[in-house]
Amino acid sequence: MSNSELDNWHDYRVVSRREILALLRQIGEKNQLVRMLINGEADVCVTSILDLDPDSDTLVLDRSIDRDQHRRVLAAPRLSCETSLDKIRILFKAENPREIDYEGSVAVAADIPESLVRLQRREFYRMQMPVSNPVKLVLPLPDELGGGSATVPLADISCGGIAFMDNKLALGELAIGSTFEGCRLDLPDVGPVVTGLEIRNAQDVTLLNNKTARRFGCMFTGISRGNLANVQKYITKLERERNARLAGLG
Known part of the structure; x- marks a missing residue:
C-alpha cells in the first residue's frame, strides 16, 4: 500500500483523534500483524503495535529482525502501514520513524497518525x-x-x-x-x-x-x-x- 493510495480513500478517512487512538490500541491489544511498506511492495516489514503514548504523540512498533531493513525503516521519512481489525482493513502512515529503547529492546517509534482509513470489505x-x-x-x-x-x-x-x-x-x-x-x-x-x-x-x-x-x-x-x-x-x-x-x- 503506497502513500498515495491513502489519499484516494477520502470518504473512509477517520480524523477523530479519540477514534484513531481507540483503533490503534485495539490493533495492539489483539496483536494484529501490521504490513509496513518501506519502499513500496518490494520492501515490506511485518511488525506489530507495541505501545501508544498520546502525551508524547508516539506510536511504538516492533523492529525488523533484519538489520539492513531496520536501517531502511529509520531512513524513510514515512512508512505506509496496513492491517485489519475485526475484518476491517485499516491503513495509516507512520511519520518520522526513529529508534528507541522499549522495555530493554530496540523498537521503532513514529508520530501517531493524524488520520487513518477504515475500509469495510465491500469497499475493496x-x-x-x-x-x-x-x-x-x-x-x-x-x-x-x-x-x-x-x-x-x-x-x-x-x-x-x-x-x-x-x-x-x-x-x-x-x-x-x-x-x-x-x-x-x-x-x-x-x-x-x-x-x-x-x-x-x-x-x-x-x-x-x-x-x-x-x-x-x-x-x-x-x-x-x-x-x-x-x-x-x-x-x-x-x-x-x-x-x-x-x-x-x-
Whole structure:
C-alpha cells in the first residue's frame, strides 16, 4: 500500500483523534500483524503495535529482525502501514520513524497518525468482469512504448483499482510502480471513468487456448470523487446482476 493510495480513500478517512487512538490500541491489544511498506511492495516489514503514548504523540512498533531493513525503516521519512481489525482493513502512515529503547529492546517509534482509513470489505472487494459484456480500458502509452494508446480488456474492478489483461503481450514488461495518467474506462450503463493508474503487480497466465497473456494489477491514483462514485455504482450494478443470476439458478 503506497502513500498515495491513502489519499484516494477520502470518504473512509477517520480524523477523530479519540477514534484513531481507540483503533490503534485495539490493533495492539489483539496483536494484529501490521504490513509496513518501506519502499513500496518490494520492501515490506511485518511488525506489530507495541505501545501508544498520546502525551508524547508516539506510536511504538516492533523492529525488523533484519538489520539492513531496520536501517531502511529509520531512513524513510514515512512508512505506509496496513492491517485489519475485526475484518476491517485499516491503513495509516507512520511519520518520522526513529529508534528507541522499549522495555530493554530496540523498537521503532513514529508520530501517531493524524488520520487513518477504515475500509469495510465491500469497499475493496474485487468484482470479476462479465464475459458477455467486457469492459475496455484505454491506456495512453508513453513515447518509450511507442506513444498512442492501447485498448485492453478489464479482468476485475474494485474501488481501489483494476486488473487488465494484455492478451497479445503488446505492452512488454511494464515496471512495477509505473504510472499512466488519463486512463479511460467505459463502464456500461454508468459512463466513462478517467483516472491515473499505477502498476502494482504483473503475472503471466495461460489462457484456455494455451496461449500466454499477462495480467496487470493496478491502483487508482488521483481519482476524483465523481469518478470513484461511478466505479462504486458499476460494482453495485455487477453485484445486482450476479445476485439475480444466482436467484434464477436457485
